[in-house]
Amino acid sequence: MRRPLVGVLTTLLLGGAAATGVGAAPASAAPQTADAPRASDAPRASVPQAEVAAKAEIAAKTKPKAVDFAGTVALSNCSGSLIRLPNSADGDPALVLTNGHCLETGMPGPGDVIVDQASSRTFSLLNSTAGKAATLRASKVAYATMTDTDVTLYQLTTTYAQIKKNYGINALSLSADHPATGTPIKVVSGYWKRIYSCNVDGFVHELREGDWTWKDSLRYTPSCNTIGGTSGSPVIDVNTGKVIAVNNTGNENGERCTENNPCEVDENGNVTVRRGINYAEQTYGIAKCVAAGNKIDLSLPGCTLPKP
Numbered sequence: 001m002r003r004p005l006v007g008v009l010t011t012l013l014l015g016g017a018a019a020t021g022v023g024a025a026p027a028s029a030a031p032q033t034a035d036a037p038r039a040s041d042a043p044r045a046s047v048p049q050a051e052v053a054a055k056a057e058i059a060a061k062t063k064p065k066a067v068d069f070a071g072t073v074a075l076s077n078c079s080g081s082l083i084r085l086p087n088s089a090d091g092d093p094a095l096v097l098t099n100g101h102c103l104e105t106g107m108p109g110p111g112d113v114i115v116d117q118a119s120s121r122t123f124s125l126l127n128s129t130a131g132k133a134a135t136l137r138a139s140k141v142a143y144a145t146m147t148d149t150d151v152t153l154y155q156l157t158t159t160y161a162q163i164k165k166n167y168g169i170n171a172l173s174l175s176a177d178h179p180a181t182g183t184p185i186k187v188v189s190g191y192w193k194r195i196y197s198c199n200v201d202g203f204v205h206e207l208r209e210g211d212w213t214w215k216d217s218l219r220y221t222p223s224c225n226t227i228g229g230t231s232g233s234p235v236i237d238v239n240t241g242k243v244i245a246v247n248n249t250g251n252e253n254g255e256r257c258t259e260n261n262p263c264e265v266d267e268n269g270n271v272t273v274r275r276g277i278n279y280a281e282q283t284y285g286i287a288k289c290v291a292a293g294n295k296i297d298l299s300l301p302g303c304t305l306p307k308p
Contacts, residue, residue, distance in 0.1 A: 001101045001150070001209065001231060001249050001260065064184065065241035069130040071172040072190035072234065073123040078102035079191040081234035082125065082136070082163070083243055084171040085290045090161040092294040093139065094171060096123055096154040097283070098232030099248050100146040107146060110211050113308040114144040115296060119154060125169060130193040133167045143289075143296045147306045148215045149281045150248040152232075153296065172234055175242035176287035179218065184238040187220075187247050187280070191229040198224035207279055209249055209262035218245045218280045219264075226250060226278045235280045243283060250278030 073080045073096055080098035088095075101107045104121050108114060119138040127133040137157050144152040160171055179185075179200055187196040198221040207217040218235065220226075226233070226247055235245035254275035255261035262279065264272040289296060289303035298307045 001099070001107075064238045067186045067188065067195065067236050067238060067241065068128040069126040069188060069190065069193065069195075070128040070169055072126050072188050073098075073136065074126065074190040074193075075102060075121070075123060075232065076104075077191075077229075078231040079189040079229065079233040079247070080123065081188070081190070081232075081243060082169070082171040083174045083234070084160060085174055085287050085294065086176050087287075087290070087292065088160065088171075088294055089292075090164075091159050094136075094156045094158055094160050094163055095142065095294055096136070096138070096156060097174070097234065097243070097246055098152050098154075099246060099281075100144050100150045100152050101248070102232045103141065103144050103152050108144060109146075110213075111147055111306075112145065113147065113306050114141055115298075115308060117141040117144075121154060123154075124190070125163070125167065126190050126193070127167075127169060130190075133169055134163070136163070142294075143305070145306050146212050146214075148213070149285075149305070150212070150214055151246060151281060151283070151286070153286070155294065172236070173242045174283055174287060175237065175240065175244050176284055177244075178282065178284050179237060179244040183244070185220070185224070185244070186236050186238060187224050187226055187230065187233050188236060189226070189230040189233045189247075191233075192227070194230075196224040196226055196230075198222070201277075203282075204264045204279070205267050206265040207249070207262050208257045208265055210257075210259040214248075214281055216282055218282055219274075220278050220280070222277065224278055225276070245280035245282045247278070247280045251275050 083097045119141045121138045123136045125134045138154040139157045142153045142155040183200040201219045201221045204217040207214045233247040234243040252260045257263040289305045291297040
């Protein structure tokens with residue numbers, strides 16, 4: 001698990017990572033902008049306006065979205081994000097997404113599932129430049145587990161509409177679709193105020209770490225070299241701007257299936273160890289487990305999140 005302050009500060013001091021990683025995204029994470037338009041690009045008068053509009057719509061859909069820190073949060077020990085589901089309403093109590101192993105009461109054991117547990121945890125809501133926009137507070141842990149996935153969902157005392165009105169920040173949208181290999185992504189850490197850029201390298205049948213097993217995990221290409229404290233960071237699809245996974249672990253020392261050294265297990269039981277490679281847990285399945293009012297309902301058709 002990508003927990004903070006367990007060997008992380010020593011690594012940063014020795015490697016100088018703090019000087020380059022904290023306070024701003026690296027140059028590679030800067031929002032992409034289109035080239036300035038040329039006179040030759042202007043549509044000719046003879047081109048039908050409907051055709052021009054159609055081409056503009058296609059270009060808008062395929063243009064990469066600018067990704068920054070707006071809507072991410074910093075926890076006391078992890079990263080996270082303010083999220084909304086496809087059916088969330090402005091008046092619903094907002095949700096914060098992070099890892100199950102970031103839970104303030106300790107890591108859930110294998111098979112443990114927590115629902116509707118009281119919590120007053122606070123979160124620092126960040127704006128686009130990683131400045132603190134507000135302090136948000138939880139009313140409860142709506143859902144948490146480290147079985148099959150590694151996720152905690154906090155329900156807040158404020159609604160999306162209140163957060164938008166008071167602080168000008170929109171929640172990040174959670175995708176309900178399974179991502180594809182090769183998708184360009186950014187991992188946005190509110191804890192370190194750092195953005196990592198890479199691609200989806202593939203998917204893992206089972207990812208095993210210590211006593212825990214996660215299914216259909218997302219593997220990054222090497223440039224997303226996440227560290228402790230990035231746990232719970234949203235993984236954002238650059239093409240859509242939507243959250244597709246939550247960052248959670250990486251193999252640090254090349255060990256086999258131990259804590260902080262997850263291993264990959266395929267359908268035939270073959271084990272692969274990839275030292276230095278990092279992973280996330282997909283989040284598309286959450287959408288099928290949330291009813292009206294942002295209420296977690298594990299009995300909904302298609303909901304496969306583990307049940308208590």
